[in-house]
Amino acid sequence: MSKPKGRYPKQKGVAADPSCFINRELSWVAFNERVLHQALDRSWPLLERVKFLSIFYNNLDEFFMIRVSGLLRQLREGFVDLPPDRMTPTEQLIALRERIALSLERAQRCFQQDLLPELQREGITLVTPDSMSDKHRGYLRRFFELEVFPILTPLAFDAGHPFPHISNLSLNLAIILKDQKKGERFARLKVPDTFPRLIPVPADRDKILRKMGIPGDGRCFMWFEDLIRMNLDSLFPGYRVEDSYLFRITRDADIEIEEDEADDLLESIQEEVDRREFGSVVRLEVEDRTPKRIRNILAENLEISPHQVYAMSPPLGLSCLSELCRVRRPDLKDRPFQPFVPKDLSQGTDIFRTVRSRDVLLFHPYDSFSPLVEFLRQASQDPSVLAIKQTLYRVGPKSPIVEALLEARQQDKQVSVLVELKARFDEENNIEWAKRLESAGVHVVYGVPGLKTHAKICLVVRREKGGIVRYVHMGTGNYNAATASIYSDLGLITCDPEIGADASEFFNLLTGYSKQDSFRKLIAAPAAMRRRIMEMIAREVENHRRGLGGAMIIKVNALVDRECIEALYAASAQGVPVFLIVRGICCLKPRLEGLSRRIWVTSIVGRFLEHSRVFAFYNGGNPEIYLGSADLMPRNLDRRVEIMFPLEDRKLKEAVIRYLLLPQMLDDRRSFRLNPDGTYTPPSGGFDSQEWLLSVRGAWH
The missing domain is CATH 3.30.870.10 (Endonuclease Chain A)
Incomplete structure (x- = not known):
C-alpha cells in the first residue's frame, strides 16, 4: 500500500505529541476485544456467551463496512487529514489487520474449543453430515429437493459467463467441477438467506444425539451450507463435484449524500441504500483450506489486494450464532427481570x-x-x-x-x-x-x-x-x-x-428557517455544545485554582474529539480529578505523568449496552449535571444536531450520582481499566453495577 498524498496539518495545543493519543480505529478494536472477553467469561450463562460472540462478529462486519472502507477510500483518493496520533491510512490498515487477525483466532478458538463442547454437553448440538444416519440423510435430501433446490441458482464462470455479482455479506460456495471432455469448471452458488443459517434437524433427533454419545432432550441443528453441500450433485448433472469452498465478502456500505444536489432526499437515500450491494469490496473471507488458485480467482475478479483476504476456519459469518439464543433454555440465559413502573x-x-x-x-x-x-x-x-x-x-x-x-x-x-x-x-x-x-x-x-x-x-x-x-x-x-x-x-x-x-x-x-444558536436551558450542537463543554471544564479548573474544589465525571460512548481531550489533559495537569466512563472508543491516554495523572478511564461491558451520556461537574459544591445524546466526537459536536439538557431537581441529581455514576466507578466485575499504554486491564472483582441496579431498581423514584 502506497502512502497517500494529501494535507498533513500542523498540530497545536498542550498535547501536540502524537504519542499522547490512542488511534481511534485501534481503540475500537480494543472495544470489540472486550466484547469477545465476555464470550470467554464462564461467569455468564452459556447462551449469553454465545450472544456476545455473535455481537463480536456483527460488530466486525459493520467496522469493515464503514471504518475500514473509509481508510481504503482515503488511499484511493490520495488525500487525508491525519488523526491526532498521526497514523497514515496505510499504517492503520496494517495495524488493524494484525490486531483483527489475532482477535479472530481467539474468537474461532472460543467457538470451536469452548462453546461448541459446552453446548453439546447441554444437548444443543451442531451436527455434521458425517454424524447422520442414512435415514436422516434421506429425510434431508427430500427436504432439500422440495424446499431448497427450487430457489438455488448456480452460476458458471468461464469465457461465456462473466464473474457474477456477489452481494454484501452473502455466504457463497466456490465449486470445482470436473467434465470428462472439457476438464475443470468453476461455479459460484449463493447460499440463500431465505432460510435460517442453522437448520433444525427434526424427526428422531435423539437418535443422532445418542450416536454421538449425547443424552436426549436436546436441540439439533446443522449448517445450511452443509445441507447444500450434501446435495451439490443434483445441481450439476453430468459433472463430478470435486470440491466446494465457502467464501464471503464485505462491501463499502457508507452512504454519502450530497444533500444540496438532492431534489428528493427520501428518494436519494433509498437509491443509496440500494447501491450498498454494489459498493467496492473491502474484505474477502475464505475457508482456510481454499487452494491458492481459487483465492486468486476470487481476489482478482473482486479487484482486491492480498491484504484484504482473510483465511478462516469454517463456519464463516458467525453473527448468525444469535439464532441459537432462540432455543428455549432459560437455565442457559440471564435471569429475566420485570422493569419497574412507578x-x-x-x-x-x-x-x-x-x-x-x-x-x-x-x-x-x-x-x-x-x-x-x-x-x-x-x-x-x-x-x-x-x-x-x-x-x-x-x-x-x-x-x-x-x-x-x-x-x-x-x-x-x-x-x-x-x-x-x-x-x-x-x-x-x-x-x-x-x-x-x-x-x-x-x-x-x-x-x-x-x-x-x-x-x-x-x-x-x-x-x-x-x-x-x-x-x-x-x-x-x-x-x-x-x-x-x-x-x-x-x-x-x-x-x-x-x-x-x-x-x-x-x-x-x-x-423551518432559524439561525438561533442559544437557548435558555438546552445546549445544542453544532452551534453551542462544544463551547459550553469547554467552558464547564475551564470552570472546574478555575474553581480548583481558587480552592473551591474541582472535579468532573463524564460518561459517554466514545471520546475522540481532540479539543475535548486536550481540555481534559489541561484540567488534569492543573490537579483537577477527572473520572471518565467510556464504553467504546477512547483516544485519551490516562495516568500519564505531567499530562493525565489525575484522569481515570473505565469501560463497562455487561448485560446491558451502556448508552447514556452524562456530564457531571462539581461546580464549587453545587453539582451541575447534563444529560444528552452526544458523544465527545467531532461528528457529534460539529456535524450533528444534538441536545444536552440539565437536571435541576436536587433529588434527581443525587439519584444519577448515587445510582449510576458512583456504582459504575466502583464496578470491578464488568469494568475494564484503561492503562497509559492504551491496553485495558480486565476486571477481577465481584461488584457488578448493572446487577446491583437490578436489585435496587425503582429506589431512585
Missing part, C-alpha cells in the same frame, strides 16, 4: 398530572419503557392536547411510539415528526415509517441540510386552565421499545416552562 406513571394514571407535580427521570432498562409509550398514547387521545412534535432516529420495525403518533393524527392533532433518514443501517425502516406518517397526514421533515439529527426530544403542547403547558421528554437513547430493554439510557419528562419554550424554538429550528 405507580403514578402506570397505565391508567394521569401522567400529565404526575409530571406537573414532579420531573420524572427514567433509568432504562431498570425502569420500564411503558411510561413513555403511555405518555404519548395519553397525548394522542387527550382532547386538551393540541400538538405533538418529535424526533425519530432509530425506532425499529415495530414501534408503539409511531403508532401513538399516527393515532394522534387520527384524532386531528397537529403532529410534526423529524425522521432522520441517515440513521446508519436503519435507513430502510425510517423510510417506511416516514412514508406511513406522511400518508396519514403527519408533517414529516428530514432534518437540517448537511447535518444528521441525533437529538432525542418530544414536545406535547396541551391547553390547561391556566393556559398552554408544554410537556417535554428528552433522552439519551432512541425512541425504540426493543432496544430500551437492553440499552442503559436515561430519559427526563418535565413541564418546566423554560425547557418547554426551548423545545418549541428547537423544533422551529428543525422544521
